[in-house]
Amino acid sequence: MSAERYNRQIILKGFGEEAQQQLLRAKILVIGAGGLGCPALQYLAAAGIGHIGIVDDDTISLSNLHRQILFSTADIGKLKVEIAAKRLQEMNTQIGIIRHPIRLQKNNILDILSRYDYILDGTDNFESRYLINDACALLNKPLIFAAVSGFEGQLAIFNAPDHLTPSTNYRDLFPIPPDKGEIANCAENGVLGVLPGILGTMAAAETIKLIAKIGQPLTNKILSYNLLTQEQYTIEISHGGGYTLPKTVDEFLNMDYQDTSEGPQGYKEIDASELIKLQQLESTILIDVRERHEVxxxxxxxxxxxxxxxFGAFMSKEFYQKHVVLVCQHGIRSVAAAEAMQEKYGDAKKIYSLKGGIVKWRDHFLKP
Amino acid sequence: MKIELIIFGKIAEFINNQNIEVDGIADTDAFKQYLENQFPALKNMKYKLALNKNIIQENTEITNHATIAIMPPFSGG
Structure with a gap:
């Protein structure tokens, strides 16, 4: 290690040689080399994090450049991970940069995350955020979370216990993802480039604090930042309930993250626990498609x-519920009904079929 | 009873930060009901309430001069 490179932070009171060594030993995975990821990567690399992995399968486009500040005009069309890794390596030749030019999915995320100590989520969609959250919880990896919307940002550290509270995760805040279209992303909504710059830099600061064990990282807290007023508001997160967090690799692989590995099927087959969750939503209708004489x-x-x-007559009428759960005796007719509904309503409604039917979940249906 | 409302994200497009005066609302469940009646758009959104800077996970008593924050999830990056 060149002590001179890091001299200004090593001589900092409350940081020092020991903290610098901890940064050099740390392995961090930054997911998303975009508006949040670029500034986070720059400061993490400059600060001397020893191993930095970068995940992104996207290429650079012109509309990225106002906020993704590792890239220049000449880089348009090139892979983000390649350019980011090259720039960071030029800036700090003493650290290791690992390129992952892939999209994280259920079938590859556990393998990649398990090679790192800390995960920084700078992605831009809910599917990835829930996938990453659940994988971090399963693997017991601290997760530094940053996200933006409009002129505001959110910053939190999940899955890292402090001495007062066991660790919390993103689902303690928002147990299930919003419906598609409920919350717009940057592409639909616009973003001022400097906002993810600030949030990404704050995420890097939280990562450094966590590794070097200095200050009070946002463990079990979520900070809301408003660019227009420069106001911050920090909320304490406690453990909530009412959500499913996969406890084993098998459970994880059976979760639905609506990623592209899951094929074109529009409706979803669910188990009884998901049925119970859906049942609690006001916008759910549960439909028994068996004939009236069946028991x-x-x-x-x-x-x-x-x-x-x-069924045909029923579908010719309008109904307001957004979630439709179909059940039958063995889960076969309900799939046919789900296909018919999917064809008619497309993305306008979410269609579910109870896998295995009433017979499989007899205990659930017959309990008093 | 006086309550200070602090609103984040998209929800701030239809509810302003404000001090409100409400009667007959004893706890966060009743407050949530009140909010969704006043602002029906909330019914179709995911959001979380925080009472005096603590996330609400179960029905909790509200006392005079409480601060309640309403926060939606963000995903942008």
Whole structure:
């Protein structure tokens, strides 16, 4: 290590040689080399983080350049990871930069995350954020979370216990992702380039604080930042309930993150625990597609009876519910009903079929 | 009872930061009901409430001069 390179932070009271050594030993994965990732990467590399991985499968486009400050006009069309790694390596020749030019999915994320000690999420969509959150919780990796919307940002550290509270995760704040279209992303909504610059830099600062064990990192807290007023508001996060966090690799692989590895099927097959969750939403209708004479008879307050023989007539009428859960005896007719509904409503409604049907989840349906 | 409202993100497009005076609202469940009646757009959104800077995970009593923050999820980057 060149002590001179890091001299100004080593001589800093409350930092010093020991903290610098901890940075050099740390392995950090930055997911997303975009508006948040670029500034975070620059400061993490400059500060002397020993191993930095970068994940991004995207190429540089002209509309990235106002906020993704590692890239120049001549880089348009090139892979973000390649250019970012090259720039960072030129800036700091003493650290290791690892390129991951891929999109993280259920089937590759655990392998990649397991090679790092800290994960920084600078992605731009909810599918990735929930995937990363659940993978970090499963692997027990501290997660530095930064996100922006409009002129505001959010910053938090998940999955890192402090001495007062066990670790919390993103689902303690927002148990399930918003519906598609409920919250716009930067591409649809616009963003002032300096905002992710500030949030990405703050995320780098939190990462350094966490590794060097200085100050009070935002562990079990979420900070809201407003660019227009320069106001910050910090909220304490406690453990919540009512969500499913995969506890094993198998459970993780069976989660639905709506990533591209999951094929074109529009409706989703669910289990009884997901049915219970959906049942609690006001915008859910539960439909029993069995014929009226079939047993067991389900609670008619909860399940609307629409036998397959009457299904066409039912679909010709409008109904307001957004989530449609279909059940039948074995989960076969309900798939047919789901396909029919998917064809008619497309993305306008979310369609679910109970896998295995009432027979498989008999205990759930027959409990008092 | 006086409550200070602090609003974040897209929700600030239809609810302003403000001090409100409400009666007959004893806890956060009742307050949530009140909010969704006043601002029906909230019903179709994911959001979290924080009472005096603590995330609400279960129904909690609200006392006079409480601060309640309303926060939606952000995903942009």
């Amino acid at each position: 067991p008879i389900l609670d008619k307050q909860i399940f609307t009876q629409v036998p397959m023989s009457e």
